[in-house]
Amino acid sequence: RQLVVNGVMATDIVDKELKALRNGRWAKAFKEKQLEESPTDAINRKATIVIEHLIQASDVSHTMQHWHIYRKWNERFFLECYKAYHEGRAEKDPTENWYKGEIGFFDFYIIPLTKKLKECGVFGVSSDEYLNYAEQNRKEWELRGQEVVAEMVELAHSQIGVPRAPIVAEEED
Numbered sequence: 001r002q003l004v005v006n007g008v009m010a011t012d013i014v015d016k017e018l019k020a021l022r023n024g025r026w027a028k029a030f031k032e033k034q035l036e037e038s039p040t041d042a043i044n045r046k047a048t049i050v051i052e053h054l055i056q057a058s059d060v061s062h063t064m065q066h067w068h069i070y071r072k073w074n075e076r077f078f079l080e081c082y083k084a085y086h087e088g089r090a091e092k093d094p095t096e097n098w099y100k101g102e103i104g105f106f107d108f109y110i111i112p113l114t115k116k117l118k119e120c121g122v123f124g125v126s127s128d129e130y131l132n133y134a135e136q137n138r139k140e141w142e143l144r145g146q147e148v149v150a151e152m153v154e155l156a157h158s159q160i161g162v163p164r165a166p167i168v169a170e171e172e173d
Contacts, residue, residue, distance in 0.1 A: 003048055010052035011059055013109060025049045030119060050120050056113055063110045063137060064130040070137045074102070075152050082156040095153055099145045106138035
């Protein structure tokens, strides 16, 4: 039962307390030597935390694939968020921070996640491919992301029928 609960909770990537607990379980399973733990408990701990990370990876797998796959699913999520905002079901306008948000998402979630998957060895040599795609997509987003956001806003306007406002590029820090 706890495995299922942990797996479902692993999809909540916003909760900082849950993230800290997951990071602690990862460290205990892969970085710390457990002298007073039975081999069975150690294996179960590793299996549980790996399953949590696999569920997380499956939730964001588009970020670890070719640029065109990443773009396709990023656009769909953007449109979903944009529509929710304009229908009053979301508080934040995704156009305001989508570009910078994606960079942070890669830096603080996707790339660390792919490194953990590589560390635990669950995907074998494919882990290198996932990490490489994530890093390439992050670089490509940094170069073209503002242009992509502008295109997605235009698409959203045409699909949803929201009046167009001038698109202002986000300032770089």
